[in-house]
Amino acid sequence: MSVTPEKKAPGVRVSGLSVVYRTPTGELPAISGIDLDLVPGTITGVVGESGSGKSTLALSLLNAVQSPGRISAGSVEIDGLGDVVKLRGEELRKARGRHIGYVFQAAQNSLNPLKTVGKQLLDLGRSHDVADLRGLVREAKDLLGRMGMDGARVLDSHQHELSGGMRQRVGIMFALVLNAHLVVLDEPTTALDMITQATILRIVREVHEERGLTTLVITHDLGVVAEVADRLAVMYGGQVVEQGPTMEVLGAPRHPYTQGLLRAIPRLVGDIDEARALPGRPPTLGTIPERGCVFRDRCVLRMDVCETEKPPVVSLGASIALCHAVEAAADRDGRADIPPAGGLQEVVGAQGATGVHEVRGEQP
Ligand SMILES: Nc1ncnc2c1ncn2[C@@H]1O[C@H](COP(=O)(O)OP(=O)(O)OP(=O)(O)O)[C@@H](O)[C@H]1O
Numbered sequence: 001m002s003v004t005p006e007k008k009a010p011g012v013r014v015s016g017l018s019v020v021y022r023t024p025t026g027e028l029p030a031i032s033g034i035d036l037d038l039v040p041g042t043i044t045g046v047v048g049e050s051g052s053g054k055s056t057l058a059l060s061l062l063n064a065v066q067s068p069g070r071i072s073a074g075s076v077e078i079d080g081l082g083d084v085v086k087l088r089g090e091e092l093r094k095a096r097g098r099h100i101g102y103v104f105q106a107a108q109n110s111l112n113p114l115k116t117v118g119k120q121l122l123d124l125g126r127s128h129d130v131a132d133l134r135g136l137v138r139e140a141k142d143l144l145g146r147m148g149m150d151g152a153r154v155l156d157s158h159q160h161e162l163s164g165g166m167r168q169r170v171g172i173m174f175a176l177v178l179n180a181h182l183v184v185l186d187e188p189t190t191a192l193d194m195i196t197q198a199t200i201l202r203i204v205r206e207v208h209e210e211r212g213l214t215t216l217v218i219t220h221d222l223g224v225v226a227e228v229a230d231r232l233a234v235m236y237g238g239q240v241v242e243q244g245p246t247m248e249v250l251g252a253p254r255h256p257y258t259q260g261l262l263r264a265i266p267r268l269v270g271d272i273d274e275a276r277a278l279p280g281r282p283p284t285l286g287t288i289p290e291r292g293c294v295f296r297d298r299c300v301l302r303m304d305v306c307e308t309e310k311p312p313v314v315s316l317g318a319s320i321a322l323c324h325a326v327e328a329a330a331d332r333d334g335r336a337d338i339p340p341a342g343g344l345q346e347v348v349g350a351q352g353a354t355g356v357h358e359v360r361g362e363q364p
Helices: 054-061 089-098 117-127 133-146 151-155 164-177 194-211 222-228 246-251 256-263 324-333 344-348
Strands: 012-023 026-038 043-047 069-078 100-103 182-186 214-219 231-236 239-245 313-316 319-322
Touching (some): 012 054, 026 054, 026 069, 026 239, 054 182, 054 214, 089 100, 100 164, 117 133, 117 164, 133 151, 194 222, 239 246, 313 324
Parallel strands (some): 182 214
Antiparallel strands (some): 012 069, 313 319
């Protein structure tokens, strides 16, 4: 199969995607049957507690799930590339970087300690047959400059000469420098202080708009998605339990998990004790229920049917929630609103304030 370069923002359709990891007790699902569309030209934020499967989903978009994991079902159709789950070898290598730019989690530690950043940039350019290497260096300096760094100096530096936050910005530069039109950023701002984080998010948004990208941002910070994402997917126990336009999902969350996340955010005004951590902890690989709803053990709206039956997909406005209680409310009232707790106000709070909205459960 030949790979046709896509010059404009590609659409991405994730269908029935499942990934399993091999463990001493057999293969266990980390994500199961995920359906998610990335709309061309939009930024989609994926949010959820640790272990919900966000990074596994990001890796799947690049067909980069490593052993002991494997994609066990489903497809990831990217305009101009086809189903990346089927790509192999050289085609896959070319697709990554050139068509799909990415920063993986722990980007701070992913540079080669023996080579300068500039040398690694040239290696990247050569491996992707970039003819104009000077232009590539110019582009890298420009991106680094926009992120508040001295580009020439950074390109001359080795990893150990850069702080964690600087390395993270170098990672973002590498994701953008080849001019890929699909960009996957996994926790792009975790090592950054709040001011730098706000700057980086603004630049991600600017570059996204200037170049006409389709962007996926993985984060555990609701403040980050509220600030950059047009659309939002909320993950729990390896599933996307709610998705839709960010304003709609955060302004009127329907799924009890999304409501719980919002309730757990400390308010920027009023009584700090009003924030209530979600009771319990998220499931791990071996404890994700095989039947029924993955969230039921922590759900205040749990019903008998949640034990046995997979939640229905309920469409509400432009959003989707997978929940028996949301469906029951819709059937009862002719609308699917469960009174929201929190909402967008608490997430965005004071303009531009991010980094205080981490998604956390009750501490053990
Ligand atoms: N290499 C691996 N081997 C076994 N299990 C794994 C491996 N990588 C991830 N998992 C498991 O898969 C599940 C999903 O992990 P994943 O890292 O995708 O979640 P996440 O939402 O990105 O979490 P975090 O925010 O902590 O990165 C978790 O239960 C995790 O323990």
